[in-house]
Amino acid sequence: MTSATIESTQLEQVVAAVRLAGARQAAAFTAMGAAPSDWEEIRAALTRNDQLAEDILRPRLQALRPQADWAGEFETGLLGDGEWWVADTADGNINAVHGLPEWTVAVSLVRDDTALLTVVHAPLSGDTYTALRGGGAFRNGLPIHASRKTDLAMAIAATAQAAPGHTERSDDEGRSIAAMYRKALVVRSGVPSTQHLARLSAGQLDVYWLHGQDRAATVAGALLVAEAGGVVTDISGRAWTPASGTFLAAAPGVHAAAVTALTNH
Structure with a gap:
């Protein structure tokens, strides 16, 4: 070895x-x-x-x-x-x-x-x-595999919550949650991020996004989602790295709509 x-x-x-x-x-x-x-x-x-x-x-x-x-x-x-x-x-x-x-x-x-x-x-x-x-x-x-959904209106979406005192990130999250409320079937907010991403990789959730960085969670979740056939980018749809300021993982059939929802609000 x-x-x-x-x-x-x-x-x-x-x-x-x-x-x-x-x-x-x-x-x-x-x-x-x-x-x-x-x-x-x-x-x-x-x-x-x-x-x-x-x-x-x-x-x-x-x-x-x-x-x-x-x-x-x-x-x-x-x-x-x-x-x-x-x-x-x-x-x-x-x-x-x-x-x-x-x-x-x-x-x-x-x-x-x-x-x-x-x-x-x-x-x-x-x-x-x-x-x-x-x-x-x-x-x-x-x-396990990412979900086969193709309509964001039928999607279950999730995000995390900023730590207390992170005012700008909290404001960004609030606006994005409101935007996703208008587009998705259900929106969840809370921790742990790795559980959201694991469930996304198993087809139980369809979208997960994050403002800010959570390297330990997103590194783990990004590999799970990608290997399950999901799509991982930043919120604008650009390639994601651990240095990116935002994170988006989604089932392939709803990723583009999630980018639109999260960037046009």
Whole structure:
């Protein structure tokens, strides 16, 4: 096995590590008492949950590919040359620490700013989404595909929410949500982004867009969606990279209409 090769056995090892991290978080979730009530408690709970996963993932992944660097969850922009593990140790962490079930553990292996492998695991549902570049997308080992919809009026769309204090991004999101309300069948807003994108890759959602950057989530989701036959660009329809300021993933039959809806409002 060469350092440049991604084997299916390596994917299996990543899946095992991600599932173990998710199981540790799920155990903490089940044992959780009252939800945090102020910012200090929220921040402490978020940190604990992230650390549970990182303590499992980081040593295992770095042992698997020692040449790969580790990219922080909240870093943005291009990674640069070489290999990188990009992990979102608890995407939707704010949900988990409030007793809500929607969160994921996501890991991608990136080489020269191109994702080669991704695993997204939802600990409570047990669903695991995987993709190898050029090898298709899978949920629990079975192939998945983007939806066949061709009418945006029949589409389920989703977006994320800016962190508090990101006023400009919040304003952009508000305008785009209003625009999509007028065009789509259903619009969802919230986290985790990786769960929205995993569901899009499985044909359960049809459009996902984002203002701003969320590298760990979009790198993972972009590979899943592309391998499932979906289309990934920025909101204006240009080629997307981790340095792009916006993100759009959609089923191929509604992508063009989504671009129009999100840019002409």
